[in-house]
Amino acid sequence: MNFQIRPLQTSTLVGQASEQDLFDANGRLLLEKGKQILPEIQDAIRKNEVYIVTYNRTLNRPRMFLEKDHHQLLNWIKRRYDEINLIHKDYLSKANVILNRVFIEMENGSISFVNLSSLETYDQLTYIHSIDVALLAVVIGIQMGYAQEALYNLALAALLHDWGKLSVPSEILNKPSGLTLSEFGQIKQHPIYGERMLRLGSKLPAEVVKVVRQHHERWDGKGYPDGLKGENIHCNAQIVALADVFDALTEDRPYRRALPPYHALEIIFSGINKSFSPDVVSAFRNCLDIYPENSTVTLNTGEIGIVIAVSLEMPTRPTIRVVYNQQGNVVNEEKILDLRKDLTLSVKAINFNST
Ligand SMILES: [Fe+2]
Numbered sequence: 001m002n003f004q005i006r007p008l009q010t011s012t013l014v015g016q017a018s019e020q021d022l023f024d025a026n027g028r029l030l031l032e033k034g035k036q037i038l039p040e041i042q043d044a045i046r047k048n049e050v051y052i053v054t055y056n057r058t059l060n061r062p063r064m065f066l067e068k069d070h071h072q073l074l075n076w077i078k079r080r081y082d083e084i085n086l087i088h089k090d091y092l093s094k095a096n097v098i099l100n101r102v103f104i105e106m107e108n109g110s111i112s113f114v115n116l117s118s119l120e121t122y123d124q125l126t127y128i129h130s131i132d133v134a135l136l137a138v139v140i141g142i143q144m145g146y147a148q149e150a151l152y153n154l155a156l157a158a159l160l161h162d163w164g165k166l167s168v169p170s171e172i173l174n175k176p177s178g179l180t181l182s183e184f185g186q187i188k189q190h191p192i193y194g195e196r197m198l199r200l201g202s203k204l205p206a207e208v209v210k211v212v213r214q215h216h217e218r219w220d221g222k223g224y225p226d227g228l229k230g231e232n233i234h235c236n237a238q239i240v241a242l243a244d245v246f247d248a249l250t251e252d253r254p255y256r257r258a259l260p261p262y263h264a265l266e267i268i269f270s271g272i273n274k275s276f277s278p279d280v281v282s283a284f285r286n287c288l289d290i291y292p293e294n295s296t297v298t299l300n301t302g303e304i305g306i307v308i309a310v311s312l313e314m315p316t317r318p319t320i321r322v323v324y325n326q327q328g329n330v331v332n333e334e335k336i337l338d339l340r341k342d343l344t345l346s347v348k349a350i351n352f353n354s355t
Contacts (some may be wrong), residue, residue, distance in 0.1 A: 005256065006051060006052060007050070007051055008020075008022065008045055008050045008051060008052045009086075010045065010237070013042070014036075014037050014038065014039050014042050015036055015037065015038065016036065016037050017034050017035065017036055017037075018031050018033055018034065018035055018036075018037055018041075019033065020033050020052045020053075021033045021052070021053065021290075022041065022050050022051070022052065023050070023051045023052065023053065023347065024049065024050070024051065024145075024347070028086075030300070030346040030348075031226065031344075031346065032343055035343060035344070038300070038344060039259075040300040040301070040302075040348075044300075044348070063207060067353070069117075070103045070106075070116055070131065071128075072094060073128065073131055074100065074103070074131055074135065075096070076101055076130060077128075077135055078092055078093075078096050078135065081135070084260060086288060087136075087139055087287050087288060087289065088139075088287055088288070088289060089281075091139045091142050091287055092135070092139060093136050094138075095139045095142060095155075096135070096137035098138050098148075098151050098152060098155050099131070099134055099135060099138060099155055099159075101114075101152070101256050102134075102152060102156060102159065106129075110117055111172060114198070114202045114204065115158065116130070116131075116159065119162075119163070119165075119166065120313070122165075122166050122170065123165060123170055123173055123174070123212055125173075125174070125251075126165050126173070129162065129247055129248070129251065130149055130161065131159065131160060131164055132247045132251075133158050133159075133240060133243045133244050133247050134155050134158035134159045134243075135241035136158075136242075136246060136247060137154055137157075137158035137236075137239050137240050137243040138151055138153070138154060138158070140157050140239050140242070140243065140280065140283050140287060141154045141155075141236075141239060143258045143265060143283045143284075143286050143287045144239075144279075144280075144283045153205055153208055153236070154211075154236045154239065154240075155205055156205075156208045157207070157208045157211035157212060157215075157236050157237075158211075158236075158239075158240050158243060160194065160204075160208065160212055161194070161212055161215045161240050161244065162190060162194065162210065162215075163193075163194040163197060163198055163212060164189070164190035164191055164192065164193030164194025164195070164196075164197065164212070165190050166193075166197070166253065166344050167189075167190070167192075167193040167197065168186055168187055168189070168190055168193070169186075171260050172186055172187060173187070176208070179345075180217065180243045182280070188216075188224050188225065190215065190226070191212060191213045191214070191215060191216055191224070192225050194212040194213070195209055195210075195212050195213035198212055207234065207236065210234050210237070211234050211237045211240055212234045213225070213237075214226070214228060214233050214234055214237035215237050215240045215241055216241070216245060217233045217237060217241065217243070218274070218275045218276075219233070219238070219273060219274065219275060219277050220273070220274050220275070220344050222274075223241075223275075225331050230277075235277075235280075238276065238277040238279075238280045239280050239283075239303055240274065241269060241275070241280075242276050242277075242280050244328060245268065245271075245275070245276075246264055246265075246268055246284075247266075248271060249263075249264035249268075250264045256270060265288070265290075265315065265316065266314055266315075266316070268279060268281065268284065269285070269314070269315060270313075285315060288312065288315070290309050290315045290316060291307045291315070291316075291318045291347065292346050294306060294307060294308075294321075295307050297318075297321065297347045297348075298347070298348045299322075299337070299345055299346065299347060299348060300327075300345060300346045300347075300348045301326060301345065302326035303322045303324065303325055303326055303331075303337075304322070304323055304324040304328075305320035305321050305322040305323050305337065306320065306321050307320060308320065308321045308336070311340065312333050314340045317338075317339035317340045317343075317346065318335070318339055319336060319338045319339065319340075319349070320336070320339065321334065321336055322335040322336075322337060346351065
């Protein structure tokens with residue numbers, strides 16, 4: 001993940017179309033790019049309460065090829081998630097501990113012949129992506145109630161899921177566009193290459209190697225290399241698949257720009273029962289700090305209401321029952337606002353503790 005949320009500094013005028021997606025301090029979407037700036041939004045911009053997502057062209061970290069680097073990179077990735085308040089912080093901290101333990105065992109040589117530094121040297125993007133995917137996968141595993149040892153195997157599989165890319169020429173991996181069929185075919189072989197390399201060259205548990213092979217399988221059977229369907233896909237491979245796609249969507253790739261986090265979330269949630277297991281999507285949803293049902297929110301209109309529904313497809317845009325109007329008076333007649341339908345409405349503030 002290579003984005004940051006930063007205050008918007010601009011003299012945008014009411015009525016102008018926004019040139020960017022606008023967010024609140026917690027990374028929740030206030031206004032979509034292209035929509036007209038409302039007086040409330042302009043007021044919030046003046047008060048420095050509106051943020052934009054920016055993407056780092058290069059990673060702001062020392063380029064060292066020491067084994068301790070894995071720990072530093074993990075901390076850097078975790079800090080990025082902490083900054084955007086997207087994932088429950090206690091899950092992130094627990095996942096951080098698990099992954100650091102895995103790194104230490106790798107450094108001690110307990111997992112023979114497997115050294116993440118090979119990946120770092122070969123392809124930096126795949127190396128960073130692998131640690132990011134591992135952090136997300138372990139967060140989901142924690143939410144699903146995995147025991148310590150199960151989390152450890154999940155972390156290992158996630159860290160090594162793209163190991164087979166070591167056998168794909170880097171000029172193909174990083175080709176900006178126009179892959180030939182044969183090149184695309186080579187990339188699609190990487191789960192098989194990874195399984196072979198790790199089965200022969202390490203003492204990894206069999207389930208870890210299996211997940212490496214299965215991480216591009218899809219719930220509806222449309223994945224590769226084996227076209228496995230549903231529960232025939234190892235549960236850890238289902239988790240890694242989701243983490244892999246979410247991270248890929250929020251990263252710049254040679255062939256496209258990264259998507260804003262909320263947009264990536266909506267793609268993930270729309271993939272329920274198609275690309276992804278419903279249980280894993282649901283666990284991922286529960287890892288996120290979006291809008292808990294029954295929380296009280298203040299809208300950009302000044303109205304205060306209660307979140308009565310959050311859809312899986314658009315969890316960033318809840319349905320609200322208005323309780324107080326703009327003047328602070330109780331609303332006696334039922335007024336329901338569906339933020340999925342009216343994009344001029346947005347949540348300005350939230351009280352997570354209310355019931
Ligand atoms: Fe992959």
